[in-house]
Amino acid sequence: MAERKRPRRTRERILGTALLLFNGAGEPNVTTADIADEMEISPGNLYYHFRNKDEIIAELFAGFERSLDSLLASPEGRSAGVEDLWFLLHLLFEAMWDHRFLFRDLDDILSRNRKLASRFALIMRRGARTVIELCRSLVATGAMDASQHEIAALADNVAIVATYWISYQKISAGERAAETVSLDRAAYQVLSLIAPFLRGDARALLVRLSRDYL
Amino acid sequence: MAERKRPRRTRERILGTALLLFNGAGEPNVTTADIADEMEISPGNLYYHFRNKDEIIAELFAGFERSLDSLLASPEGRSAGVEDLWFLLHLLFEAMWDHRFLFRDLDDILSRNRKLASRFALIMRRGARTVIELCRSLVATGAMDASQHEIAALADNVAIVATYWISYQKISAGERAAETVSLDRAAYQVLSLIAPFLRGDARALLVRLSRDYL
Numbered sequence: 001m002a003e004r005k006r007p008r009r010t011r012e013r014i015l016g017t018a019l020l021l022f023n024g025a026g027e028p029n030v031t032t033a034d035i036a037d038e039m040e041i042s043p044g045n046l047y048y049h050f051r052n053k054d055e056i057i058a059e060l061f062a063g064f065e066r067s068l069d070s071l072l073a074s075p076e077g078r079s080a081g082v083e084d085l086w087f088l089l090h091l092l093f094e095a096m097w098d099h100r101f102l103f104r105d106l107d108d109i110l111s112r113n114r115k116l117a118s119r120f121a122l123i124m125r126r127g128a129r130t131v132i133e134l135c136r137s138l139v140a141t142g143a144m145d146a147s148q149h150e151i152a153a154l155a156d157n158v159a160i161v162a163t164y165w166i167s168y169q170k171i172s173a174g175e176r177a178a179e180t181v182s183l184d185r186a187a188y189q190v191l192s193l194i195a196p197f198l199r200g201d202a203r204a205l206l207v208r209l210s211r212d213y214l
Numbered sequence: 215m216a217e218r219k220r221p222r223r224t225r226e227r228i229l230g231t232a233l234l235l236f237n238g239a240g241e242p243n244v245t246t247a248d249i250a251d252e253m254e255i256s257p258g259n260l261y262y263h264f265r266n267k268d269e270i271i272a273e274l275f276a277g278f279e280r281s282l283d284s285l286l287a288s289p290e291g292r293s294a295g296v297e298d299l300w301f302l303l304h305l306l307f308e309a310m311w312d313h314r315f316l317f318r319d320l321d322d323i324l325s326r327n328r329k330l331a332s333r334f335a336l337i338m339r340r341g342a343r344t345v346i347e348l349c350r351s352l353v354a355t356g357a358m359d360a361s362q363h364e365i366a367a368l369a370d371n372v373a374i375v376a377t378y379w380i381s382y383q384k385i386s387a388g389e390r391a392a393e394t395v396s397l398d399r400a401a402y403q404v405l406s407l408i409a410p411f412l413r414g415d416a417r418a419l420l421v422r423l424s425r426d427y428l
Contacts, residue, residue, distance in 0.1 A: 168338075
């Protein structure tokens with residue numbers, strides 16, 4: 001019975017090791033040979049499970065998609081509050097941090113793989129739509145004061161800052177600093193986009209919540 | 215005399231042709247052979263002027279730096295107004311649009327060339343600093359209401375949205391749409407980051423100015 005389980009475990013170990021190495025060194029700097037080496041298995045054993053690195057990346061990306069699936073679902077029934085926004089960002093950045101190799105070399109990875117690129121575009125559009133829905137809900141309860149135009153522009157800006165924060169840090173602070181990127185700071189940056197549109201208690205609450213991030 | 219001038223003219227024609235092809239097809243999809251072909255010169259003639267594609271990119275980048283130099287200088291003596299901000303963004307996005315190949319494949323280009331990467335980091339930091347100075351000036355005249363913390367976060371967000379707008383459009387709309395990216399929309403997105411902090415006449419003026427962008 002232990003024998004029957006082995007292939008699955010090896011497959012999962014390959015994914016786990018690849019994720020660790022990609023996140024640590026950057027995906028372009030890690031080969032399938034490096035992954036096999038790190039696991040002390042033969043390259044042949046690795047190729048039995050994945051034909052090439054892009055197949056490993058696609059599987060890791062599917063994991064990222066699954067972790068976002070529940071997050072980007074519309075809020076259920078009740079109106080959203082500032083806490084929902086804060087909680088959503090918290091979970092979103094946790095999922096991004098777990099798969100940070102994607103965001104360190106996003107253009108590079110997506111330009112090699114059109115299927116991945118269109119799946120990523122879908123995630124971005126869903127993310128922007130979720131922000132729009134949350135904002136509309138906040139406007140309906142009086143916690144936010146923003147026009148439809150302002151909300152649309154805000155949703156794009158949230159998607160851009162969230163997606164490119166890691167890349168921006170890498171470019172502006174240099175390669176050495178890539179490992180010290182703070183996703184808490186990313187959450188703070190996104191909250192700073194939304195804060196000016198909040199009113200009264202909602203704004204005070206956001207200021208208090210975002211203090212934890214600095 | 216016409217003979218003496220020829221090398222310089224060829225060099226400039228190579229740069230102009232490379233810029234045109236890079237902007238049109240994306241830098242990774244254009245080879246030095248493509249550039250020589252387009253100019254109807256021999257590859258040897260091209261290599262006489264530039265040893266490789268990275269040397270051409272470095273020279274085009276230097277042109278981009280020069281076009282930003284005057285923009286990112288501190289405003290002289292007098293306090294800045296909303297018009298200065300609008301004018302700065304207008305010129306900034308014009309320069310970016312002229313060199314849009316850089317922003318379409320930024321990670322890719324910078325990861326191949328450390329020297330370019332550190333020069334780009336410098337431009338980003340100068341850009342963020344210019345935004346901070348402009349905002350402080352607007353706060354001093356009462357046109358803006360924002361704390362030091364808010365201004366610092368705003369400057370980072372402006373740098374991110376400005377730098378990654380082209381890349382975001384490419385990812386979210388798909389490769390086909392890359393040629394229809396509107397830099398006016400980019401300027402509008404940046405103005406939408408700043409607008410919520412403006413007060414009174416300044417805000418009304420910004421709303422009026424940004425209407426031209428939509």
